[in-house]
Amino acid sequence: EVALVLGYQDDNSVLGHTETFQQEVRFSDFDVMLYQGKTLYLNVTAINLAGSSAWAVSDGMLVDLTPPVVTDVREHKPEDINVTACVRDPDCSLGSRVDSDVQLDQQQVVVSWLVYDPETEIRSVTVSVLATDSLDVVEQFAVPATQTKAIVSAPLLNGVQYCITIQAQNAAGLIGVGESDGFIADFTAPIISSFVLATNLGTAS
Numbered sequence: 001e002v003a004l005v006l007g008y009q010d011d012n013s014v015l016g017h018t019e020t021f022q023q024e025v026r027f028s029d030f031d032v033m034l035y036q037g038k039t040l041y042l043n044v045t046a047i048n049l050a051g052s053s054a055w056a057v058s059d060g061m062l063v064d065l066t067p068p069v070v071t072d073v074r075e076h077k078p079e080d081i082n083v084t085a086c087v088r089d090p091d092c093s094l095g096s097r098v099d100s101d102v103q104l105d106q107q108q109v110v111v112s113w114l115v116y117d118p119e120t121e122i123r124s125v126t127v128s129v130l131a132t133d134s135l136d137v138v139e140q141f142a143v144p145a146t147q148t149k150a151i152v153s154a155p156l157l158n159g160v161q162y163c164i165t166i167q168a169q170n171a172a173g174l175i176g177v178g179e180s181d182g183f184i185a186d187f188t189a190p191i192i193s194s195f196v197l198a199t200n201l202g203t204a205s
Helices: none
Strands: 002-008 013-020 039-047 053-057 069-076 108-116 122-131 137-143 149-153 161-170 175-179 183-185 197-199 202-204
Touching: 069 161, 069 175, 108 122, 108 161, 108 175, 122 149, 137 149
Parallel strands: none
Antiparallel strands: 002 013, 002 039, 039 053, 069 108, 108 149, 122 137, 122 161, 161 175, 161 183, 197 202
């Protein structure tokens, strides 16, 4: 006979108990209430026909019911690739002013972000560039889970508004999404259609 006891170690609570001859059981076999941030342990006691017993406990399973938090998604000009760390450094004089709302480069934009999850590790991060009006995905790619900035190569169109989304997935399979405040691609200089020159003798145009 095998007796299984499921509980939280920190308060010695017993959340479920079942007896079985199977080698596998489901959580549905226990009437268990999961609590965010707590660690579940499974105690296994096996007893043979002679009455001898053996006992073992699992290494624990952390309960994570919340997705990662993605924040501070910002765009930067390509020439700022070496200084975007200033966004993360409170002592850096550039500070949050590095964020750019207008992009002059037709092919590249630099993006930075922050991702954290207090319970479980980040397993994957995906960067996407979207056209704001149509929500068409212009570019999308995965980066290492620990990475916090990237150079995005995408064919930007003049006058189009874009935004960057960062999608992060944690070890529990939950997904968090963060979005930048957007930028507009502007590759053209201003047009001076007319001007007025004022003099003391009159006005010429």
